[in-house]
Amino acid sequence: MQTTTAVDLGNPDLYTSLERHARWRELAARDAMVWSEPGSSPSGFWSVFSHRACAAVLAPSAPFTSEYGMMIGFDRDHPDQSGGQMMVVSEQDQHKKLRRLVGPLLSRAAARKLSERVRTEVTGVLDQVLDGAELDAATAIGPRIPAAVVCEILGVPAEDEDVLIELTNHAFGGEDELFDGMTPRQAHTEILVYFDELITARRERPGDDLVSALVTDEALSIDDVLLNCDNVLIGGNETTRHAITGAVHALATVPGLLTGLQDGSADVDTVVEELLRWTSPAMHVLRVSTEDVTINGQDVPSGTPVVAWLPAANRDPAEFDDPDTFLAGRKPNRHITFGHGMHHCLGSALARIELAVLVQVLAERVSRVELLSEPEWLRAIVVQGYRGLPVRFTGR
Numbered sequence: 264m265q266t267t268t269a270v271d272l273g274n275p276d277l278y279t280s281l282e283r284h285a286r287w288r289e290l291a292a293r294d295a296m297v298w299s300e301p302g303s304s305p306s307g308f309w310s311v312f313s314h315r316a317c318a319a320v321l322a323p324s325a326p327f328t329s330e331y332g333m334m335i336g337f338d339r340d341h342p343d344q345s346g347g348q349m350m351v352v353s354e355q356d357q358h359k360k361l362r363r364l365v366g367p368l369l370s371r372a373a374a375r376k377l378s379e380r381v382r383t384e385v386t387g388v389l390d391q392v393l394d395g396a397e398l399d400a401a402t403a404i405g406p407r408i409p410a411a412v413v414c415e416i417l418g419v420p421a422e423d424e425d426v427l428i429e430l431t432n433h434a435f436g437g438e439d440e441l442f443d444g445m446t447p448r449q450a451h452t453e454i455l456v457y458f459d460e461l462i463t464a465r466r467e468r469p470g471d472d473l474v475s476a477l478v479t480d481e482a483l484s485i486d487d488v489l490l491n492c493d494n495v496l497i498g499g500n501e502t503t504r505h506a507i508t509g510a511v512h513a514l515a516t517v518p519g520l521l522t523g524l525q526d527g528s529a530d531v532d533t534v535v536e537e538l539l540r541w542t543s544p545a546m547h548v549l550r551v552s553t554e555d556v557t558i559n560g561q562d563v564p565s566g567t568p569v570v571a572w573l574p575a576a577n578r579d580p581a582e583f584d585d586p587d588t589f590l591a592g593r594k595p596n597r598h599i600t601f602g603h604g605m606h607h608c609l610g611s612a613l614a615r616i617e618l619a620v621l622v623q624v625l626a627e628r629v630s631r632v633e634l635l636s637e638p639e640w641l642r643a644i645v646v647q648g649y650r651g652l653p654v655r656f657t658g659r
């Protein structure tokens with residue numbers, strides 16, 4: 264292990280090109296631990312990159328908490344105000360209770376029921392573009408599929424989906440100039456105002472959606488319900504959209520991938536796991552130490568923020584052979600795209616179904632995916648995201 268003092272790793276300018284992968288690979292390969300001085304974070308933070316170190320920090324028994332916040336910028340003295348209420352920033356009994364309420368609606372069984380909705384969305388997009396027209400997969404495909412699924416789970420009317428997609432873009436892509444019109448804070452406020460109105464409607468007329476399930480639990484306050492609607496909306500939309508865009512990117516650039524899916528030589532589920540590793544959309548998660556702890560030989564005092572860089576772990580050469588190459592048959596594939604431990608993403612089954620249906624429908628209907636120019640990347644630190652991916656589909 265080597266300890267390094269580096270530039271502020273919370274600077275989004277560091278992640279707008281593929282140079283980020285070379286930097287992460289080098290840091291993961293030497294199991295580095297990097298200190299970033301105060302800047303993007305008010306108190307500074309440590310970072311870990313190797314698969315081993317990231318999994319150790321996120322392990323259920325590790326002396327770390329998410330309650331102060333899970334992103335760079337939060338720490339013990341500058342906590343996320345939703346800590347202890349929103350599922351991703353709660354621990355112990357509150358976290359377990361919310362998982363019990365939300366879990367059934369995001370389970371594998373629920374995901375299978377939603378697969379037809381995914382197929383309908385993908386088919387609808389392809390019906391419009393299989394004439395050889397150019398489209399931007401980052402805007403025409405990526406956001407539409409997860410938004411349709413998450414809005415259905417939450418009980419959002421179809422006519423409101425576009426508004427919520429736009430707000431979600433601003434909430435998570437706020438550092439990028441694409442979203443200059445609204446700050447992430449303003450977007451979150453708008454989302455909460457929307458769900459406040461939806462909650463009022465569901466209290467009068469409950470349905471079989473997630474908002475109704477949360478509203479009918481008397482132990483949850485309106486604030487609890489609001490924050491967890493926001494959590495599910497953004498968690499379900501913002502990372503999966505970039506994995507979906509990445510699937511189109513892979514089909515355009517990985518030799519033999521589309522053909523393998525068509526002739527059955529590539530297994531869909533195995534391909535989906537590799538897509539999740541290769542795209543790794545959630546860029547980082549932050550934890551705060553709850554006691555003095557030693558990581559990689561470095562003493563870390565209680566109350567210190569530590570950031571695990573998931574894309575670095577997912578391309579760690581100590582864990583993955585030929586990590587930068589998309590290998591359709593990669594097994595085993597112990598990626599940590601959905602995190603690790605107690606906070607493992609509850610929507611992982613949904614994301615897997617969305618990706619599986621997408622690649623199956625594309626394999627059925629498309630003979631070629633052509634990349635028209637190199638992808639543009641979001642200027643962001645929360646998601647490793649596509650700003651633009653111009654492609655052309657040729658129908659079978």
